[in-house]
Amino acid sequence: MNLHPPATPTYCQEPTPPRLVLPPGACDTHVHVFGPASRFPLAVSGQAAPADAPKETLYALHRHLGIQRCVIVQSAVHGLDNAVTEDAIAHGEGRYLGVALVPLSVDDAELARLARVGFRGVRFNFMKHLAPAGGIDEIVAFTRRLAPLGMHLQVHFESALIHHLAGPLAQSAVPVVIDHMGRVDASLGPEHADFAALRQLMRNPLFRVKVSGIDRVSPFALGQAAPDYASGIALARVLVREFPERCLWGSDWPHPNHTHVPDDGALVDALTQIAPDARTREQLLVRNPLEFYRFEI
Template identity: 45%
Template structure:
């Protein structure tokens, strides 16, 4: 399978915005290196290596303090690269794993000790072949016993089908990339209203990063800002932010992570909201133990 070219900016700018102490990049990845952590045979893309050292260097460059590293589909259910990164910086890193539904309890306990705090369920069919909902529900019930949550990734068109499933899960649910709204419809659209209705459930959380994936207009992503700002201002205690570095499957442009950081005060327009978005909320969900 052909290796994708790097999808991250080679020289991201130093942000003008200075994040508060303890700020968390709550959605990022590590890829490989492939000669040490092979990519999954069933993967639908092969990224360029983006190892932990580059991620940690970017964190320092951006003025951030901590990472939540999310297992990406190119590594399938082999979490070795993720666990290696978590163990390399246990004070500042937590993780989200992708696991076999039949994983043994001992393996989950080992992941918990390494800093994993949830499992990701990916329903984006262009990236993965999702498990049936009943199987995913049983896995969610198992990880809930560890105090973990579930991270879900889906397209906006799938919200109606998935909403009853998500509401029935026995744990907190973190939704990736704002549920991928069609920003061309505007923040007043019935589609986004349905997503906000789901967010009224107090167990639902949402990540408000990744404007580069949602924009129709391109950088600096002004067309996405109203969606993120609406979620931050209406659900301030259950919002998270992340870079999505190294931006897998980005074809249109190389996002500048410094620019992404500089967008934060536009979506969280007060110092108190920035503190919740970057520090208080991820601290409560990921770093409290």
């Protein structure tokens, strides 16, 4: 399948057809949409600006992979203007929902509007390359405004920050989703303090975790014949085994700010190792996201 990307894409031009047949209703809970910049201006410029990765390409990829539902996460590429994600939700035939980026000062009317048009949560970043939206105590206090709307909190942080953030996040008034397995360094193994802290956090039923980003947390050396995500897969498998009802999977398409461009078909096939049996995969890909994000179809 040729997705006809621009000259310097952040996604695989011809993703491998996955060998794994996904269960009906399978959901990709973590993607972004970029552009087209001519219609949806970027909030970044220069080398930080990725090539367009529009909704039409995303829809085509999901048809190719056998994915029928999706959660689009607003990216800092488009800043706090959620229009690009809202547009993709609106054209997704009820099968696409979203997570927004908003300032802590956003008014209640706008939060309620976002909830009505298909946004199920709000994301805050604690990453070095992204400007922080606020302090953790302010963000936890903000969750009291999300609770009446049925929206959750999603957080993306450097792995070492889990030790500082765990306590405050446990005071959230709404469920908390941890992005990309807490961005742990998978090469350090499952016994490392950061991953141990994530597992401890997950014992609290308030939390969910995305077993996405196996390609980001696994070591990769330029010049490798093919990426080996074994260490990331191993951590994802631990989380799915220990917390089967509170794990969510996502492809993290497209793939900017990366060491390489992953093959999305290979990311799907990695699910045979992350969730080795069909029943577990059905829970991870269908039941968990259906119940948590409240898809209507």
